[in-house]
Amino acid sequence: MSGFPNGLVLEIAANSHLSALAAQAGGADRIELCENLGEGGTTPSYGTLAMTRDKLSIPIFVLIRPRAGDFLYDARETEVMLHDIAACRQLGCDGVVIGALDSAGTIDLPLCRELVAAASGMQVTFHRAFDAVRDPVQALESIIALGCHRVLTSGAQADAVRGAAAIAGFVRQAADRLSILAGAGLTPGNVSGLIEATGVSEVHASAKARRPSAMAYRNPALTGLEYDRQETDPAIVAAFRQALATR
Template sequence: MSALRLEIAANSLASALAAQAGGADRVELCENLGEGGCTPSCGTLALARERLRVPLYVLIRPRAGDFLYDALEREVMLRDIEHCVRLGADGVVIGALDADGDVDVAVCRELVAAAGPLGVTFHRAFDAARDQTRALEAIIALGCERVLTSGGSANALDGRQAIAGLVQQARGRLGIMAGVGIDADHLRELATRTGAQEFHASAKALRASAMRHRNERLVGLDPDWVQTDLDRVRALTAALHC
């Protein structure tokens, strides 16, 4: 089997640094992981670019929800990609669908063109597509390096059969990166059963706030938060390379 690679979805600068320290091969920088991830702030991206030695990919997603974008949202995504290019990111993570659930080739072509020399991953909009076989061919035609997928299931382990089928369909024309719900206990099994060579995880854990004062009446403002955990990244890395 060829060398297996681990990408960590990092929702902050601290998460990105933990991913690197834990041995991740690549970081996907984002924020708002609880709703599937959105584009990180300019400051987060700038500092991550300064401090990371591993490849840095940036999620380009203007909001949570569906992947059907209007003209204003498309303009935001193009501006965000321009910012990634200026700061020297290694790649961007994009995706868009039309109202019928097909890959919006026109929008994605614009995003890929804006990325220029940067690498391009197609994100889990793929899992929301109505026909993954057809969607994969469209993504290959766009020139993307890889697609992130759980096989259209709630997690990658449940979707392992579909992921294996996508690996066979791709035939090396792009990478199939398995993600969602991945942990060290089943990572090697997932690699064996699917044939995928890239894996995506957040490796996150709850971080308890040091605040002594808490106003429990503030719904939606929980002082605790999630962050990539160094030990979980190390466990994933060890499982992948055992």
């Protein structure tokens, strides 16, 4: 449910339990809970799911993605996703975020039907696998037929601002059959213009900032270990809210 009188919805991609708490503190309408945002996001741990569901009062949608890389999944990965959806149901999560393609770059309808059926009773968002399809117009019709409630998209571009024209086309195509959720590269400074250009009513951002590590000792030989981390910043979330509230 939107917290804005103008009906806009702010979804924050939270990459940890702490990020989820920060998103709520900053005024997010809901979160997409995930891990490994640097790799496009993967499914969070059960502990993260359980603690976040216990501490948050806003809706929690959970990313169901068993690994980084492409969106072509085998039978074993399908079983993992089905188990993760079952865990979301058990914990009382509000929605899941799914997506799968075949090798030809079209929606994997048999697999997606299975995932949507497993999520019955929860909201279903189709994630940015949509941006990797061969024919977005056809793919959007397939996603609508699956019964998904929304599609997260950057307009098949590196960021939603560059994909604004395509996103506007998806909004017109979808009409009132599902919601187009615009995301990737959004900031408090560009989100209002993106809404104006596309007509979307839901936006998605990570609102993250660098969190320096408190470690006093750092082993310089561990060149692959990044001590600092990216975490949702409640001040950036609040800035998004301010930008949306003044539209």
